[in-house]
Amino acid sequence: MSATAxxxxxxxxxxxxxxxxxxxxxxxxRMASFAVAGVVAAPxxxxxxxxxxxxxxxxxxxxxxxxxxxxxxxxxxMLGVGVGVFVLGAGLAWLIAMCEFPGRRFFDWALxxxxxxxxxxxxxxxxxxxxxxxxxxxxxxxxxxxxxxFPPIRSAGGVIGVMVLAFYPYVYMLxxxxxxxxxxRMLETGRVCGLTPWAAFARxxxxxxxxxxxxVWRWR
Amino acid sequence: MRFLKQxxxxxxxxxxxxxxxxDEIVVYSARNEQLxxxxxxxxxxxxxxxIKFITDKEGPLLEKLKAEGANTPADxxxxxxxxxxxxxxxxxxxxxxNSKALKTNIPAHLRDPDNRWFGxxxxxxxxxxxxxxxxxxQLSTYExxxxxxxxxxxxxxxxxxxxxxxxxxMMIARLGEAKTEKVVTSWVANLATDPFPDDTKLMxxxxxxxxxxxxxxxxxxxxxxQKQPEAPIALFxxxxxxxxxxxxxxxxxxxxxxxxxxxxxxxxEWLSSKKAQNLFADENLEYPANPKIKPHASVAAWGKFKQDxxxxxxxxxxxxxAVMLMDRAGYK
Numbered sequence: 001m002s003a004t005a006x007x008x009x010x011x012x013x014x015x016x017x018x019x020x021x022x023x024x025x026x027x028x029x030r031m032a033s034f035a036v037a038g039v040v041a042a043p044x045x046x047x048x049x050x051x052x053x054x055x056x057x058x059x060x061x062x063x064x065x066x067x068x069x070x071x072x073x074x075x076x077x078m079l080g081v082g083v084g085v086f087v088l089g090a091g092l093a094w095l096i097a098m099c100e101f102p103g104r105r106f107f108d109w110a111l112x113x114x115x116x117x118x119x120x121x122x123x124x125x126x127x128x129x130x131x132x133x134x135x136x137x138x139x140x141x142x143x144x145x146x147x148x149x150f151p152p153i154r155s156a157g158g159v160i161g162v163m164v165l166a167f168y169p170y171v172y173m174l175x176x177x178x179x180x181x182x183x184x185r186m187l188e189t190g191r192v193c194g195l196t197p198w199a200a201f202a203r204x205x206x207x208x209x210x211x212x213x214x215x216v217w218r219w220r
Numbered sequence: 221m222r223f224l225k226q227x228x229x230x231x232x233x234x235x236x237x238x239x240x241x242x243d244e245i246v247v248y249s250a251r252n253e254q255l256x257x258x259x260x261x262x263x264x265x266x267x268x269x270x271i272k273f274i275t276d277k278e279g280p281l282l283e284k285l286k287a288e289g290a291n292t293p294a295d296x297x298x299x300x301x302x303x304x305x306x307x308x309x310x311x312x313x314x315x316x317x318n319s320k321a322l323k324t325n326i327p328a329h330l331r332d333p334d335n336r337w338f339g340x341x342x343x344x345x346x347x348x349x350x351x352x353x354x355x356x357x358q359l360s361t362y363e364x365x366x367x368x369x370x371x372x373x374x375x376x377x378x379x380x381x382x383x384x385x386x387x388x389x390m391m392i393a394r395l396g397e398a399k400t401e402k403v404v405t406s407w408v409a410n411l412a413t414d415p416f417p418d419d420t421k422l423m424x425x426x427x428x429x430x431x432x433x434x435x436x437x438x439x440x441x442x443x444x445x446q447k448q449p450e451a452p453i454a455l456f457x458x459x460x461x462x463x464x465x466x467x468x469x470x471x472x473x474x475x476x477x478x479x480x481x482x483x484x485x486x487x488x489e490w491l492s493s494k495k496a497q498n499l500f501a502d503e504n505l506e507y508p509a510n511p512k513i514k515p516h517a518s519v520a521a522w523g524k525f526k527q528d529x530x531x532x533x534x535x536x537x538x539x540x541x542a543v544m545l546m547d548r549a550g551y552k
Contacts, residue, residue: 065547132413133421133428146429154414 076156077163084164089171090209094201097179098187108176112169119166126153126162178209243483247273248281250299251470255503262499263490269483278304285313290477295484298340300470301382303389305337306536314473317485325492325510329529330469339469339532340491341500342507343437344525345387346465347456348423350432359456362391362466365433366406374410375422375431379546383437386535387466389542393534394463397545404549415552420444427451437468442505442519457525464526468535469509 095101096108114122130136130153137150151157186208190200249256253275260271276284278299285292285308297308308314314336322331322338330339347359358369365374377384391400412431416422419440425431427448441455457465472491474484490496497508502516514520 061544061547065544127421131421131425132430133424138428152413 073156077159080156080160081163081167084160085168085171088164088168090175090206092168093172093175093179094205097176098184098205111172114165115169117166119163122166123159123162126158130158175209179205182208243480244270244272245295245480245483245487246293247271247296247298248285248294248475249273249275249297250278250281250304251275256298258503259491259496259499262496263487266495267486267490269487271487282308282311282313285475286311288477292475292477293479294475295478295480296472296474296487297337298470298472300343300468301386302339302469302471302532302535303382303386303539304536305332305469305471305473306533306539308473309334309336310536313476315476315478315481317474317488319485319489321489322492325489325512327509327511327529329531330467330509331471332473332533333531337471337473338488338492339471339509340497341470341504342467342509342527343383343439343470344457344465344467344507344527345383345435345437346525347458348426348434348436348441348453349456350426350429350452351454352452353429353432356454356456359433359458361459361462362387362435363395363403364458365435366403366410368410370410370433372410372412373432374407375412375425375434376407376415376551377419377422377435378415378417379543379551381418382539383468384435385539385542385546386468386532387435388546389535389538390466390528390530390532392538392541392545393530394528397541401545401549404546404551408550423451423453426453438507438519438522439505441522446518455522457523459528460526463530464528467507467527467532469532470506471509 092107092111096104096111128134132150140150141148182205186204187200190204191197195203247256247260253273256273256275260273264270278301281297281299282304285294285297288294297314299305299308305314309332314332316335317338318335322335326338326340330342331337347362347365349356349359379385379388388400388404391403395403413425416425419436420443422434423436423441423444426434438455441453444451444453459465472488474481474488478484491500492510494510494513497510497513498516500506501508501513502519505516505519507515507519
């Protein structure tokens with residue numbers, strides 16, 4: 001009796017065994033992943049929980065005074081930087097991957113270099129150069145008079161510009177890889193079917209590439 | 221075997237003895253290393269007491285002291301701004317020190333009413349103006365910078381900086397909240413451009429012609445003038461007919477759980493003495509807190525002024541009120 005049971009246990013149908021083994025392991029892996037993720041997320045959770053600590057009247061004060069403007073600024077930044085890195089990153093990647101022009105091979109890698117520049121350093125440089133007391137505006141006023149208008153660098157537009165220049169390489173690298181991977185064949189098919197170059201870019205290359213490099217598509 | 225064990229215990233105990241016996245002092249400092257290191261070196265050379273220190277921003281240092289509690293190695297906390305010292309005292313990390321020398325050397329308004337911290341150098345936050353476009357006779361008080369004649373001509377540093385929070389807190393203490401809010405609102409209406417991230421940028425804007433008047437700490441003015449002596453800006457001492465110029469301190473307090481309390485108090489007393497006061501203040505072009513000590517010649521050249529003698533701890537107790545007031549006034 002016991003021997004038979006033993007035999008049965010030793011020789012279960014192969015698929016069931018692997019499936020069960022995998023099932024247990026998947027659960028283990030999942031638990032382990034959550035444990036690691038929990039440790040990694042702990043500092044962020046602490047900050048998130050700190051939102052609960054200010055007293056109710058502090059929150060009321062913030063809502064009445066600065067919160068609306070801060071949220072608006074955040075939204076403007078997200079939108080502006082999002083659109084900016086998309087246009088600059090994907091546009092440059094398209095030119096590098098699909099077009100031939102003098103200096104293309106240099107720009108191919110040089111356009112990734114801004115990755116090495118932290119955004120705040122770029123911001124310091126931009127303000128030092130482009131603010132009212134900086135050399136650029138000094139020369140500008142010398143040329144066009146004291147009242148000559150110059151776009152203010154310490155503004156939403158200035159922040160968006162600096163952050164786009166600091167962060168576009170992420171989109172550029174992924175888009176470049178996607179365009180290169182797909183090659184020209186699909187595009188040429190599109191052109192043969194009567195699409196203009198712009199339409200081929202918009203209706204063939206972008207939708208195919210998007211899943212590779214757009215964070216929006218990646219999250220979906 | 222037993223002998224070996226005993227020998228080892230003895231060795232361990234002995235190895236800890238010199239550490240406990242040595243009269244070293246451990247300092248946590250929010251003041252920059254290059255400003256405090258010469259002081260420590262001078263004190264060690266004079267007394268033989270070694271000083272260990274770490275520097276960081278005031279926030280992390282305070283959190284560190286709180287987290288370490290009774291186990292903290294720190295004997296002394298050095299930090300800038302009365303608001304920060306007030307907060308450290310409120311959080312209970314500083315101990316009372318009853319020292320005759322400190323009470324004599326440091327005026328009452330520059331130290332904690334409960335003697336948990338003592339101002340060691342004075343920084344005046346005053347008006348700076350363009351010598352090309354402003355006559356000093358046009359200036360009078362901080363409040364008057366809200367006059368319509370300064371519309372589009374005033375530059376301010378961000379209200380996020382504790383120096384401005386302290387300035388407004390002191391105005392609340394002197395003028396009341398309603399009056400202060402009116403003044404701050406009128407400043408905001410006169411701004412030539414968005415508030416600046418630092419005092420130096422603000423003065424450069426005045427020199428370049430973006431605005432004509434502003435409010436800065438004097439040592440930033442001193443540093444800028446050392447680099448650009450020809451910069452067309454000058455200092456003005458406001459409110460000389462009433463409360464005086466707003467002053468703040470950098471200072472120090474002995475920690476609540478100091479392991480070398482006596483040595484730390486001695487060091488603090490030395491810092492307030494003639495020998496150390498110039499070392500402490502001059503390096504950063506500040507004013508000595510001890511009124512008997514003359515400031516550095518280039519600082520003295522900016523002229524004598526009457527300082528507001530309200531206790532600087534008000535900068536701490538009214539800070540939250542000041543921040544909210546500036547938010548309401550739209551001072552970013």
